[in-house]
Amino acid sequence: MTATTMPLVSVRNLKKYFPIHKGVLLQRHVGDIKAVDDVSFDIYSGETLGLVGETGCGKTTVGRTILRLYEPTAGSILFSDQDLAKVNEGKMRKMRKHMQMIFQDPYASLNPRMTVGSIVSAPLDVHGVPNGKNKKERIDELLQMVGLNPDFVNRYPHEFSGGQRQRIGIARALAVNPSLIVCDEPISSLDVSIQAQVVNLLEELQNKLGLTYLFIAHDLSMVRHISDRMAVMYLGKIMELTDRDEIYLRPLHPYTQALMSAVPVPDPDVAEKRRRIILQGDIPSPANPPVGCNFNTRCPLAKDICFKDEPEYREIHKGHWVACHFAEDTN
């Protein structure tokens, strides 16, 4: 991989709150779901940043807010010297040429009444065809790139399997030559043997086209496989962010440690020997997060300070960010 350390996207103090309204007529604003709560990170040009976490931790909201599919509540998103959180809608539409998305559900994200050709060419109609090619050539090229037969151009999505549909989604995302692709759980609805096909394709395309991925998923082993760096989210906050090997070998946040140990390893010998940390209880509601550290209700190491003060998200070693009061002592 050709990852650099030049940030392509810099996200600073990003917040996305969804308001909770009560009452039919007055719609009083009674609270907020803090889906993303003060998140800062960089995505380097040419890298894959993996974003993992459990249901409701805000990982998908981060991806969508970066593309301004959700309006951010606060914070900035720097992308090629522009703050995407502040640009107006017309300008934003132009910027979307550089950033595309691959969705989780290949059944719901393709319009069943459109042919493959018209699905893939929709972004070309909005943004124009890159490199002065004609549209037909470009569609053929895209379908070939994702391993589909260009003769399928007039077929409809229902004629394809889940894995093939995901390839159509990838072709659509590639159409306008973006530099950033947000992959939102692109493989979680696919069977194991098909997952590997799609992940291999994404890696090939990255090498060939120099793409940058934000890869959002809950499958830790797959994210570790594809990513250069990984960020772990919990209840709207990033708990830990570092290199993919570092995060596996020396996880510093107790949540990362528990998460890593909970992933089953397909090897009975390893499974027998491994020390597992079983977390108690469930994730608290993001409408009413705990005071202090978000993880304090389930943390095996929680002390008094964790119930009072929110831990600072800080750089422990170079490139290793952790939000825990005891990050120095956990390992």
Place this chain on the structure above:
Amino acid sequence: MEQPLLELKDLRVSFHTDDGIVHAVNGVSYILEQGDVLGVVGESGCGKSVHALSIMRLIPIPPGNIESGQVLFHGKDLLQLSLEELRHVRGGQIAMVFQDPMTSLNPAYTVGYQIMEALMLHQGLSKADARARAGELLALVGIPGAAQRLDDYPHQFSGGMRQRAMIAMGLSCAPDLLIADEPTTALDVTIQAQIVDLVKRLQQELGMAVMWITHDLGIVAELAKKVNVMYAGYIIERGYVRDIFKHTRHPYTLGLLGSLPRLDEAPGTKLISIPGLPPDLVALPKGCPFVVRCNYAAEQCKESMPPLQDAGEVDHLIACWRWEEIARGVAR
């Protein structure tokens, strides 16, 4: 010889649809001993759930049809029982936990009532006794403040707690066999770890047999003693868990393991994906169903389905014509 707990003999199940006859299970035979944990793995549509539902005769007929075979439970063929007799087996001696804890509980009744129902039906307990027992069961599966939560409705439980309640319900009549059909697929990994841990503990304490159906080879490695690998309605490899992972024989099982990235291995290597798609169950190929995706496919594989045969280790069976050549590394 002691009678096995469950023995399937040449079970065949099909569904009649507008597109033709879907051959979901194509001659499945195996033995599950008392107190064993069996993992059943395979991808969508490989027949793993349908075969388990057929054991309890829970598939809708029509469109479903159990064409042939025997399901011997304690030596009695469940497929021949009257519905009245079957009712004592279902929920009493064999319990089932389903994939989706959101839809398998009735939202209109309290969790406590739903657990009590089985106790009153199968064990003839009075309402008060059943309630006390239901409280104990919820505590057994680790729900905090169990006695107070009996009057909660399912929507007041989280996903993990609902699955715990389902397991409590399954255990209520001390079954000899618990069939768990992808019980953790809808759950997060930390909650999944809780449930796997719970079932493992309960299985050891209560000595029941467990059939755990999943597509996740990782869970199988942690939990199972024996494994059935299924593909297109056939068992294509079967054996002790260590042999399945360490002496993997079938090209499909090899492919599945190759396509899984492992958390404990250095990443960077390309995943070995299996090309192509699983076959259409309406028009199964004449020979081995894996033939179109298999790197080792030969003429013989296109002609006839290989039988399950001895693969060297104890109780390790494989359905592949060329497994010996592949194992010796001389197959192309």
